[in-house]
Amino acid sequence: MTTEPRPTAEAPRVAIVTGGSRGIGRESVRRLAADGWSVVVNYAGSAKEAEAAVAEAADAGGRAIAVRADVADEKAVATLFDVAEEEFDGVDAVVHAAGRMYLAPVADVDLDALDALHRTNIRGTFVVAREAARRVRAGGAILLFSTSAIGLAFPNYAPYVASKGAVEAITLILAREMRGRDVTVNAVAPGPTATALFLDGKDEETVARLASQPPLERLGTPADIAEVVAFLASPRGHWVNGQVVRANGGIV
Template structure:
């Protein structure tokens, strides 16, 4: 595949968790990848090294997703290094779980800055820059539907992601660009395990009929499907990849 024909992906939150797995999967599918990260430089560089060791091309770029100038520069890097942008997988996000009655509003502002403003900023650049045949895939959460206690602020921020996904897909009419969200259930990432005891982990794993946690690879497979040629007829959807959790 020549430089000009290589598809190019920008993956935010690409240094760990679902984002890291998406980097690996999209690179394995032949894409050049921009690994966006906020603070985990070493892990982002490890992701790049893994891609290049497998014969692929990747570069790590630090960007606060809520900073429009930093995000624009990340997309600039994709265009300068690899020739354009065909796929954006927006996996960057924060999760804080506490009852609403006790929730610190400064923490709420920080959560929404990343999960709502950050999603808007990344989606705005994607809408401006994705080439014909492109795909924007945003990461949401099945907790928007499940309404579990302590998830209120986080689920509210991801509800905004769902709404933006549905509307932007329709705003891009005529562009041949798809916009979808992937909505994982409990998934075995560092973010999921943080602050949870073993009993809670086992209870959440048992919710799905498959009786296990999802894996980052499970979610990255859905991202890859939506990013590829076989997913072109899926547009304006929120896909719950949660093992059957109702």
């Protein structure tokens, strides 16, 4: 499904948003579209949710298409970028919001589940970042996703946090490897945010306890994080480079 762009004085900037059918990725699609971006909504599973994200982008004033791809599959990701270039003539930002969560005490870690987590969160980040590093146009941005849980040391989070620690290392090194390309590389590290990924498996008491920890005394929302994404992806945020932005309401 493709939507028509709103009239602009110049060609709109183009973003690929992985994991764009749900949660923070989906809200980032809508927010970028509101700024006039053309967006490629990548998804892994639900075509219905991806098409809903495309419709929301149209309602917000942008243009969007949905493309299915496993972020850990290098051929599928190359095709994802090919489609973006064929449809919109190039790529100015990549927002790599796709990811999965697996929680368990270290003593009880299921190694198959750990491998699946790392395939998406680490290999998938390398695959997407590698393609982005080759194709994002000058003046563009690469945004990866970490987590503020890295600094919070929550029990059971070792598998997930370990994978996001790798993302932060990739971010800092890739930013330096892009010297001379005029492309920024940053990571967004949300704190507890009211998404299905975060809320799944947590009881009301746990959610309330986590919501009370930031000085702002609430969970983050996908819209909170999407505002950070929109800033870092835009020319307004282009002087921010090689950083991990902990968007968490002040939780420490």
